[in-house]
Amino acid sequence: MNDLHAILTNIRPEFDFTTSEDFIGDGMLDSFDVVTLVSELDKCYGISIEGIDILPEHFQNIAALEKLLEKYGVKP
Amino acid sequence: MNFTFSHRRLAGLLAIVPANEHSFMDEMANFNAPVGRSLKLKEVMGYDKHRIVDGPVCVSDLACFGLEHLFESGSLGRDDFDALLVVTESPDYFMPPTSNVIQGRLGLKHDLFCMDINQGCAGFLIGLIESFLLLEQPSVRKVVLINADVLSRKVSTKDRNSYPLIGDAASITILERSDDPAPIHANLKMDGTRCEALIIPAGGLRLPSSPETAVLEKDSEGNLRAKDNLRMDGTAVFNFVQVEVPPMIDELLAAAGTTAEAVEAFLFHQPNRFMLEKLADKMKVPYEKMPMNVVEHYGNSSGVTIPLAIVHNLSERIVKESILACLAGFGVGLTWSSMLLKLGPMDFCEMIEYK
Numbered sequence: 001m002n003d004l005h006a007i008l009t010n011i012r013p014e015f016d017f018t019t020s021e022d023f024i025g026d027g028m029l030d031s032f033d034v035v036t037l038v039s040e041l042d043k044c045y046g047i048s049i050e051g052i053d054i055l056p057e058h059f060q061n062i063a064a065l066e067k068l069l070e071k072y073g074v075k076p
Numbered sequence: 077m078n079f080t081f082s083h084r085r086l087a088g089l090l091a092i093v094p095a096n097e098h099s100f101m102d103e104m105a106n107f108n109a110p111v112g113r114s115l116k117l118k119e120v121m122g123y124d125k126h127r128i129v130d131g132p133v134c135v136s137d138l139a140c141f142g143l144e145h146l147f148e149s150g151s152l153g154r155d156d157f158d159a160l161l162v163v164t165e166s167p168d169y170f171m172p173p174t175s176n177v178i179q180g181r182l183g184l185k186h187d188l189f190c191m192d193i194n195q196g197c198a199g200f201l202i203g204l205i206e207s208f209l210l211l212e213q214p215s216v217r218k219v220v221l222i223n224a225d226v227l228s229r230k231v232s233t234k235d236r237n238s239y240p241l242i243g244d245a246a247s248i249t250i251l252e253r254s255d256d257p258a259p260i261h262a263n264l265k266m267d268g269t270r271c272e273a274l275i276i277p278a279g280g281l282r283l284p285s286s287p288e289t290a291v292l293e294k295d296s297e298g299n300l301r302a303k304d305n306l307r308m309d310g311t312a313v314f315n316f317v318q319v320e321v322p323p324m325i326d327e328l329l330a331a332a333g334t335t336a337e338a339v340e341a342f343l344f345h346q347p348n349r350f351m352l353e354k355l356a357d358k359m360k361v362p363y364e365k366m367p368m369n370v371v372e373h374y375g376n377s378s379g380v381t382i383p384l385a386i387v388h389n390l391s392e393r394i395v396k397e398s399i400l401a402c403l404a405g406f407g408v409g410l411t412w413s414s415m416l417l418k419l420g421p422m423d424f425c426e427m428i429e430y431k
């Protein structure tokens with residue numbers, strides 16, 4: 001899912017998302033970035049991530065994001 | 077808790093918004109975020125214009141302005157109503173009640189039931205339920221329900237969490253008995269254990285305002301706010317809404333023996349566009365049945381957003397015909413409530429600007 005890096009970098013170009021396992025804890029994504037990210041993922045993959053899935057643990061790192069997307073039928 | 081009413085109607089609705097309009101584009105520099113990120117947020121959340129009172133305007137100012145308009149236009153007689161409810165989180169004073177202040181300023185009769193209710197985003201639903209209960213008394217012919225807030229005065233302009241979406245406004249709803257036996261279903265839930273998710277920490281007796289509570293403090297996301305300001309835990313509130321609201325609507329529709337397809341309009345509290353889109357997706361409600369445009373035009377005025385959604389989107393239709401509407405409010409308390417009822421035809425449904 002190279003697209004994920006591109007989407008994340010588009011939201012916060014100042015960070016290298018390959019170097020962190022905790023985007024939120026490391027201050028790379030704040031709560032509004034998560035909202036923007038969900039909106040971008042919805043548009044990019046033609047899905048609608050449910051509100052109850054918008055929890056910090058689903059946006060912590062690339063593996064967590066991939067797992068979340070798999071739930072909505074997006075395969076790596 | 078479930079409620080059922082009948083022989084009640086919303087006879088008229090007036091929305092009052094400040095003429096003073098602020099723009100998110102002009103305010104972006106106040107927030108701790110680059111322009112690009114703010115613009116993305118604008119698109120996703122629907123931030124654009126919001127109405128903010130100019131100067132020390134209070135709830136009673138907006139309410140008296142609106143009531144005078146109704147008296148002068150002949151839409152409401154000064155002695156035609158027997159109860160005056162004010163739902164607000166930003167009262168003029170601790171004491172006396174703002175409803176009494178309004179009664180006194182307008183010289184209304186002494187034989188009037190005045191009551192304040194401290195509620196916010198579910199305040200329109202709470203006000204409707206209280207009004208319908210009051211109408212069980214034969215001595216109460218009409219209830220004037222005022223929802224009003226000037227919370228911009230309690231929000232830090234440097235708080236990206238709250239300031240871009242805040243709006244000031246008031247609404248006046250006239251409620252009375254009707255011949256229509258159609259049932260009105262409502263439900264209501266509250267959870268005080270989560271009361272700090274939306275709070276103004278200082279200014280009450282628990283933590284009186286002082287020079288210390290006025291000091292701006294930076295949070296983990298770089299927002300600056302004081303303890304005197306409104307504080308919203310955005311993540312907690314978002315999750316509360318997404319978890320609690322869809323099943324509440326399911327319960328309401330089941331109690332009424334109907335389906336979402338039969339509902340013509342879902343008129344929900346308007347926190348931001350993103351939250352409403354996620355609710356609509358979860359509930360499989362088409363976006364065109366759920367207006368989401370109040371924040372971008374007026375801001376989030378807590379208990380007034382549902383009346384604004386009605387007036388902004390449905391005023392021409394609602395004075396001519398009846399529609400089956402599902403209302404829902406959710407927020408401070410935490411409180412969540414919904415109602416299924418026929419709206420209209422109303423005697424009036426309009427908006428005026430406070431200058």
